[in-house]
Amino acid sequence: MDLKLQGLRAVVTGGTKGIGRAIVQGLVGEGVAVAFCARSQDGVDVALKELRHGGASVHGEAVDVADKAGLPKFVGRAASALGGIDIVVANVSALAIGGDEASWQAGFDTDMMGTVRLVEAAMPYLEASDAAAIVTIASVSGREIDFAAGPYGAFKAAIIHYTQGLAFRLAPKTIRANTVSPGNTYFEGGFWHQIETGNPTLYADALALNPTGRMATPEEIANGVLFLASPAASFVTGTNLVVDGALTRGVQL
Template sequence: MPADSHADRIVMITGAAKGIGAATALAFAREGATLVLADIDTEGLGAVLAGLPGSGHMAVRLDVTAEADWAAAMARVGATHGRLDVLVNNAGWGNLRSIFDTTPDDWRRIIAINLDSVFLGTMAAMPWLEKSGDAAVVNVSSIRARVVGFGSGPYSAAKAGVEMFSKVAAVECAQTGRRVRVNSIHPGFVDTPLSKAQGEEARAARAASVPQGRMAEPEEIAAGILFLASRAASYVNGTGLVVDGAFTAV
């Protein structure tokens, strides 16, 4: 895509303080977008914000599970920009625990962070996305929406929900005349700060399980997000893009 393919677009990214979110913010900024970075980690947001090229970017503290936080964040977006062109629902979290060891509180927390947040964000942002006239929502799902890994029960359930919610939202936006495309992206194993914290042995095992022989860099997932959000993907709607080094092809 041209270096200015997202020029003058207003892009909001949740979970933007690190990992895929931070890499996606930098990629959009390099293509001329104005960023709204959202996370509960305000210190991390500040560091990402300071490293972005361009001007006019802003950071908002956002608990993606809180409807009131979404309302406040979108009020700021509306007051500042009057529209939103791209929403990237990236925030997510999970743990490795058998369903037999999962408490109801564990379940509710993982579903809230990974799935409820996508519904809340999409609904809160929709009035401003409609003002764009050429808007896109990219929801970050996972390969765990499609293939099971031990200990990923509630996370897999949530991410599968993200994929199906994205399809429903795409169809209903199209059928009701809303010019908002909605797609999901399904990263495989990504070398984020979270994966590094799990230790070298775990990282090596994950890399060895991938046909390409390595984990993805966050920038490689960001590239898929940029494509789905771009005008080049104007007829890509209601689909899920898998970026996993052929892991799910085996």
């Protein structure tokens, strides 16, 4: 299938590791010019070097999406570097699972408002695009109660609701908005790699819940994102694509 992404322009938050990095690499592989951000300048520099070595058109910056002023400025610079924006992918999470107030604030600032501010900053560019698409990254923790119930699960559920609201409001402007909800995703240095080494019992329990007997790879999640971001999904908007290997058992109505 031709995703028809060639020549489009995308902004991705959290683009140096795991799912975000796989999304950036997948978009680049489809001929998309990509601007991405992450908090670590070192991580950004490494990603830029590797991506540009392959001839990709990429722009990267160290930006904290919880920075109320900094995120919109990054989006503006990204639009200038790319010549516009057709696709935005909101990928960053604080991974806040504690029950204390600081965890709730971190989840709100990063997961929720990092998504909202990205979309709002990109909206003038999306309105000018002929292939505008918004993809937000939620989680299966937004669909059911698990060990991440609390800030993480609550804000992921809110992101799904927010995105479906965007889809309804923006449909007359032909701007699509969809969510991808990954299940447990394993990559070197990631959350589940840390759990595997730091809490092997929890890791084994989590692995046993999935009937496939494994966790997802970042590339498997990114594939869903690329489809939803692409003109090939031109009539898909307002959906929450669950990519979890049948981990969750609730029926999505």
